[in-house]
Amino acid sequence: MTLTANRAQVAGVGRRDDANISLGPIENRTTPRTVANVLRTAILDGTLSPESPLREARIASDLGVSRAPLREALGILADEGLVDKIAYKGAYVAEANAKKIAQIAGLRKRLEPFAIELAMPRLAGGGRTRVVHALQEMSRGADGANLAMTIEGHMSFHRAFYELSEHDLLIDLWHSWEGQLQLFLSVDHQSFANLHDVVAEHERLLAIIDTGDLEAIALEMDRHVHDQIEAG
Structure with missing residues (x-):
């Protein structure tokens, strides 16, 4: 956007x-x-x-x-x-600073595929349950037209990969930009005619992550973050 x-x-x-x-x-x-x-x-x-x-x-x-x-x-x-x-x-x-959001997007497109790669050994059992629960929270938020709940599920979904990576610097980076990203999403989600579209986007991303194809994951993350910034 x-x-x-x-x-x-x-x-x-x-x-x-x-x-x-x-x-x-x-x-x-x-x-x-x-x-x-x-x-x-x-x-x-x-x-x-x-x-x-x-x-x-x-x-x-x-x-x-x-x-x-x-x-x-x-x-x-x-x-x-x-x-x-x-x-x-x-x-x-606070306001979501446009320049900072663009910088965050640039980092996420490069670092989030790496976080997902590192998280893969733990994306079974409890790790996958955590990601699925985030999707379910997004879905419940969409069902109730609850923007705040949808955003929290959205944040939890992506946060999970950084924390499951068990890479301290990646986790620190996520926490450093989390507040600004939340503010941005509070505006971005309002652009969706239906909050279920947000859920569908993340179901698509998880399906690609499940393939284990690192190149496809990187391409999807580039599209996923790019669409958040440019579409609208």
Whole structure:
């Protein structure tokens, strides 16, 4: 996809103030993790738009939580790359930087086939179950038109190959770009008329991985990542 036109959010065009949007209250036991989960979902499904300010007092009141767990939650999301904390200004929803996304795509096209190759000995038994569970999560998200769940399944699918590779540097690279990739996918998935198309893309990729043909896997990953960036 081109990172213009219907991808204006990725390029950070305009800043919307989400002051009138309500997310709460949180009814279950309140911890920094539960607060982070609520905010993460709101960011990934577009309820909270890129670059919008995250005003602590308003959000704490809206969610019915104290500011201490909220601040910890914002720290968690900052570590994930979903929130930018700016000194003396506060916290803002991060934007997916177009240049960085293109750089990530270039790395993924070259490194993900290697991660898959290294993961192959473990893509049986528990390793394959993990990948299949990610596909199932994507499918459940698509069935319910749940963008956040679909994205989490999408991320889990690809993350599995890096972690099953047991290559520390590859795993570190994945975690270094994961937040930006999540933000990009939250916009990218909205371009699909049907979220089941996302599932079908990954079923196709897994079928090719199952052949063990490294050349075919590399070609499919090039197409898979290229389509995410150029199609649309």
